[in-house]
Amino acid sequence: MTDEIKLSDLPPPEPYDKARDEAQRARLMKVWEAPKGWRKISAVNNSLVGKWYLLVSFGFFTFAGILALMMRAQLAVPNNDLFSQELYNQLFTLHGTAMMFLFAVPIFEAVAILILPEILGARDLPFPRLSAFGFWCFVIGGVFVCGSIFFGVAPDGGWFMYAPLSSNPDYSGLGTDIWLLGLSFIEVSSIAAAVELIVGVLKSRPPGMRLNLMPLYCWYVLVVAGMILFAFPPLIAGDLLLEMERAFGWAFFDVDRGGDPILWQHLFWIFGHPEVYIVFLPSIALVATILPTFAGRPMVGHSWIVLSAIGVAFLSFGLWVHHMFTTGLPEISLGFFSAASEAVAVPTGIQIFCFIATMLVAKVRPSVPMLFAGGALAIFVFGGLTGVMVALVPFDWQAHDTHFVVAHLHYTLIGGMLFPLFAGIHYWYPFVTERMFSIRTAKWSFWLLFVGFNIAFLPMHWTGVMGMPRRVWTYDLADGWGLLNMISTIGAFVFAAGFAVLAANVLWPRGRQAPVARNVWNAGTMEWSEEIPGKPWGVRSIPYIHTRYPLWEQPDLIGQVDRGEWFLPDAEEGERELIVTDILDARPLFVQRVGGPSYLTLGSAGCLGTVFILATFHLWALTLIFFAGFVGFTLYWLWTGTARIPATLEKPVGRGLVLPTYAQGNRSSGWWAVFITMTGDMTAFMGLVFSYFYYWTAVPAFLPEAARLPVFGWLVAGLAGVLAGWGLTLLSRQVLRQGRRGLAMVTLAGSVVPSALGLGGFVWAAQAAGLDPTRTSFDAMVWMLVLWLGLHLGLNWVMQLYVTARIYAGHCTPRYCADHYNLTLYGHFVVITGLTTFGLLALFPMLMGVFG
């Protein structure tokens, strides 16, 4: 047992004083208020950014839904020519792409940004400007990708964009580039949100909320954000390979040059299957939060649900090949993935059984959210069962790429993701709008959606088994699929009508209606402690939490919070402040100051978005100019907004507790954000390493003869340079801590030199051996690894010079230098990248006897 402050034994609060309360509220209001009018776009408050995120995601959902209706109209009757085949290809590609990348994943981030801080009883997430940056990236990327259809250049290769159709510019036009670059850009925003949410759950919990007391929603957010970190980067690596082949002719997927199109499928599905669970788990998390409220009791089997969330997260990474059962892999490989696909049904089932058990032991209050949750369970269980069917190889060989799969995936996604989300929308509607929706209309929308969905998708099981392929533009009367397709189309329109009713109910202006009562559903989680009318600061004072359902189990908690009896009830210094706590027990560690409204995030996202858009059209000079703009905005944002040394180094936060106002190293949120981001980055690098070994297994004679390997001596020199640069960075931190600022600046700025020479060594090793990335997959892979290392070293140099400047300007002192801790942490990851690259280019061929 370790020594900890007993938060339950703190001195009592000062007696309530109305004047003091009002003064504190006025100061908090001044600090947390979002800008008014058009300046609102610079806001970073989670309540606003979350709401925008939600509305924009639903905007893309509606857009993708209209595309689906167009597809259904085309398939309603045989031999239909309502739309051209070219347009139809664009319709299904953009439908899948937008639903997955612009709705299903962002909506998780939207909901989490909106409600997570409040569930945690926190003021905001630890990096509000990062959330805003991610949101604007998402808007720009999404509009770019979706807008392409109005110019007839939308991607048309299917949402998984298989090579060689996508890798050969003769078969696929600009749409593929738009898809690759637009989505890579959106993935940046997803990873930004994942970092934000992981640090949020780990470090922004209210004092006292130990891991065993953390709400289930937070467990799911943690698990899903972690999955994003391991699932998205391999796709980014794949996107990079594919775009390099398309733009510059590098030989990755072209069989004639030693490439392999199946590699794309691996990289895509290593992302794509966990993605399904990334989409599903957050919605199940909503059910896990809603259900106890209407059951009026804690969830049965809390530990079991945590187990299943973690179990699903791991197992879902062992399923990707079940999308590739028909590619001719050895049967034993298929067997492994089939087994894992069956195994994942176990933890998935456990959560469902826990839900059912909770409903059985309590008397559930009927309500609209529960109606949607019930519909979700029914549809999802059906889809899960057909999932067990297609996980079996022999059945999958029959059903692969037919409408059976279309039916299966819509049952799992609409049952597992959309219906729970609708339940959540109705549940938190009073929380966001402070009004109540029309219950009658909501019931109408549910039944239209539920019935419409089943009419639309149930018949597809039969059309699929009867042999109707997915993505087919039209069919013949003689195929015998006409009637079932007509039924599906009718169902799709009924479903759409249900969504229209739901949207009208949710968006209906209710300004004049009386506000709802506080904690209208009588829930147990902290977000319902919000005052009505709502305040921009989240919670009036940050409470001590020692139960799982604080509003049920901690009497008068709302009163104590409102009267400002807990922590940080004031904002004397005019700063936005959060309490950062420790990962295990949520012991208060320090007060973190976060940035307020800013146009820098907008500028940064705008420039980065333009970089990706211009790169699509190969306008390289302009791309570079905007990239410089992005770097400029970001550096200015960091310089003015992060790791500032505060005027007073600690402050009383109430109830006799005094907390530091500065943290560095692994106590600080920033360090964790770097660590988590770099874990994701390392995963992308592992995607490249996987590709290297994949070629070695799948392509005969991948490793060339000794004369055509990168020159060993230059590789050694390159590695030595990279290591020396890293060593000098470490040394500069040592000397800085000893107070020798000048020497620290010289060593730090000087570390760029050996590092740059090191990169030169790697480049020259490949150049001197005459490696040409357009010739063979080995040459392309070598250059790709060197390019990857170069990009990371380049960023390292910017950071080294930035921290040197921070030391010079006095923002980084011998005692307080969070920037330097973050820099060295980044440096460790770069060194691992360098060592691995050296191992692949120099040692592995030697081990395989090429030098011998």
Added chain:
Amino acid sequence: MRPKHAPRVIDQGSVWILVAVPSIWAGHFLLSYWIAAIWCAKLPAGASLAEIRWVIAGLGALSIAAIAGLGVIAVRRYGGEFLVFEEITESSERGRDRFIGHVTLLLCGLSVMAVLFTVIPGLVIGQC
């Protein structure tokens, strides 16, 4: 009052056992897949998997032993008898410890099952 040092995540918090248990499954799964894939890629089609079978089963047995070892740590952390629907809501360091032990114990069960699932195709399929 000023905060003291927080417990260390890895050793004092033993959060690592939560991640380690399913990671053993992941390691076994990937190793089995890679060994079989490389074996089948480097040998002619229809090659026998007889040698590979025992490698996969042996790795499976090792993995289960490792999971069992972590299970022992989990039991110690959890303490006392195993109750299926236990709610560990006590607000103390011990409570957090017991909770992590409980979840890890459940993960051990799931991971052993998943490892066994992976071993089955190894035993059943005889040829590439």
